Amino acid sequence: MRLLRTYVRPYSGAITLIVLLQLVQTLATLYLPTLNADIIDKGVVKGDAGYILTTGGVMLAVTLAQVACAIGAVYYSARTSMAIGRDLRAAVFDRVQSFSAREVGQFGAPSLITRTTNDVQQVQMLTLMTFTLMVSAPIMCVGGIVMALEQDVQLSALLLAVIPALAAIVVLTVWRMRPVFRRVQEHIDTVNRVLREQIAGIRVIRAFVRDDHERKRFRGANTALMDVSLHAGRLMSVMFPAVMLVVNVSSIAVVWFGGQRIEDNGMQVGAMTAFLSYLMQIMMAIMMATFMFMMVPRAEVCAERVQEVLATDSSVVPPAADTAVSALRRRGHLELSGVEFRYPGAEEPVLKDVSLVARPGEITAVIGSTGSGKSTLLSLVPRLSDATAGTVTVGGVDVRELDPAALGGAVGLVPQKPYLFSGTIASNLRYGRPEATDEELWHALEIAQARDFVESMEGGLDAPIAQGGTNVSGGQRQRLAIARALVRKPDIYLFDDSFSALDYATDARLRAALARETGEATVLIVAQRVSTIRDADRIVVLDEGRVVGTGTHTELMGTNPTYREIVLSQLTEEEAA
CATH class of the missing domain: 3.40.50.300 (P-loop containing nucleotide triphosphate hydrolases)
Structure with missing residues (x-):
């Protein structure tokens, strides 16, 4: 996704470190079954306790290195993906701040909120899963195939049937999930819009006794979101059983044909154990990739929605060369x-x-x-x-x-x-001129005929104001807004x-x-x-x-x-x- 590439680029150093840690962790994971096979075939069979202890010590050291690299990879993956999410939210916020009323109306406030929060979060989660799963999954899969071939080439022929079957299941499911997730995000927009209307219009709803009507309207939007989410869930629920079926059938096939190879002296027990471990690692890599691909359709849709906002230019074009206040000829x-x-x-x-x-x-x-x-x-x-x-x-x-x-x-x-912002009366009055003194605020309130009611409020200038000024009357809001303009002295x-x-x-x-x-x-x-x-x-x-x-x-x-x-x-x- 072009959007993700743009915001990932500044963190190339951290990503390189994550890849190196994942590489070491994966190589350690691939090396352990070989050491285990050596203990079974060389140590246990020959009764060599020294070899068992020495090889076991090496396995312990490899395991500790694997754990340390896994912790480091997850830590830096989480930190980097959260930073990318932060940058995306900041970019969307900055772009929306530049919009005129025309662009805000084009998207709608509920959709802009969803795109800034839920959509960015989906992209952020995809980034996290990419760092933690998709980096190690290909290495694990390819390395597992190579190591499996080293154990027994004939038994590795099973992979020719298993891997294409798993790939077909993943591709088919992801292809069907993409349009469903687009509908999920659109229904989230609808739920946000209805909820926003009902909260903002609560007085009108109560005045016209339309509580039941609004409940039904929200229930309809909420149920529609549930239905489309269930559709996506059903597709996801089919994928894992199908993948597990292939994994279990392939495990049975390995044991069956591997047993025959041992009976014919074509391979040893330790080699078959190692092969089975590598098969599980290959399957786990594909399952991790499957889990990742399940997130891709929704994250891709969300990224497109975020990109749509970032690609929209405001109809209010900034001046090519800013003209300062001093250039005003007739103030x-x-x-x-x-x-x-x-x-x-x-x-x-x-x-x-x-x-x-x-x-x-x-x-x-x-x-x-x-x-x-x-x-x-x-x-x-x-x-x-x-x-x-x-x-x-x-x-x-x-x-x-x-x-x-x-x-x-x-x-x-x-x-x-x-419109008044959440905070205090003083913070709202100073919105246009933060350095204004308390005396200037009281003077503006007196001109705006608001001094009396502000003095009667607990805290005076420090009296709390709710978002939108909903805890004061309409006339009080108007007078506070007039006082705010007076404080600025334009x-x-x-x-x-x-x-x-x-x-x-x-x-x-x-x-x-x-x-x-x-x-x-x-x-x-x-x-x-x-x-x-x-x-x-x-x-x-x-x-x-x-x-x-x-x-x-x-x-x-x-x-x-x-x-x-x-x-x-x-x-x-x-x-x-």
Whole structure:
């Protein structure tokens, strides 16, 4: 597998050591039956106690060397395979980190988790088994055949029937197992997806009393995984009995024909004992290879899935030459010019010829009906996705030419669905600026109208936050996300419907505090609530991905039917005036 070769190459020195240890161990294993045969034929038959003790001492030394090499081989095999698994997981994680929302949606979060954990683990196990079994198995098999021929050439003719029979069983079973294991991994993806949905949507499930429905849905996915796993298990269960049948029949044949050769004085008892040992070693080598080949189909499928992630390039292409913050000609100036955004394969673009300008010291608002492209527009500024046409400039520089760190420092995004990481309130607030002081954190919380509830929590800034912020309310999550952006102190603030979970009084206090705090920064707000954006310096109206109006609230109420319709759906004529 090309993927495995790429990540094995850095450990060539350790692999060479493993091969040498396995070689010594295998040669020692092959040498022991010959010494045993000598004791039987030369020592026991002739009654030579000295020869028996001397040869026995040699056998003990060989055995100790065999054990020492086996321990060393297993130790370095485990260490190397775990390191390769670590490197693979890190490579997948790094690649996923570079993905835009488009690539993440293409694979799906459950599948990416499965590929990073279960799939990499299967490749890692294959690597371990390769080092511990596949290195010694060919040496054992070839060496066993050579040593068996040395004991008796005529009896070795049995190998001409035994080895092809075993090879046929292995090849046929592996060929049938490969597509089954692909289905196993796909069903693991499905189980992860259903489980993830049920954990994330537990409140909705309880609210609609759909517990039984979700149990049935999970049971269906779980049963499907069990069924396909049983299919793979049945194929595996056939292989071992078939191999053992061939091994046992061949052992009987050796004893039968070997007995006849002894009776005819064609060979000695010790030689037949040694031959039987070599036959068992050959069979064991093939059985080890069989066990290995049983893992290959699943690991191969998993490697292909991991390679698929590593081979996928992000649609957000890094700049050829990073432009630093110092190169920004107009700090805080944001401009979109003729921007279009289209999803791959979509008939119509989400955004069409969108142009707007947001300046420092001003509040620019974007409003429109659901699905008009407001959140998509905002995502183009920090390059969560790239425009398929037109340009987005920050500080007078195209965002596609900016160093990601420079762009991240200039832009602070509060997403529509605020996400908090497991840790503490302080660790979440410092996510964008780790060096921020406690005083700065409290100041940001006060601006975001979050100080009161944080002070009431046990631990204050050190109060624990669960993954996703599930142990705080939606409004508290939004205010903590706003505080996180304030701590960073960017040149441009992007608020993607970030006040939707707040009551009107808190919304008003928060906007008033923000206006004082962000007076010299550029503020771009996307909102559904008219009261949130009516006092903005400039309001941009989107409809079906196009800009259909720009102006102040008063200007648009008199000239823009789309804006007027949105306003009157929320306010009366008197309130809107």
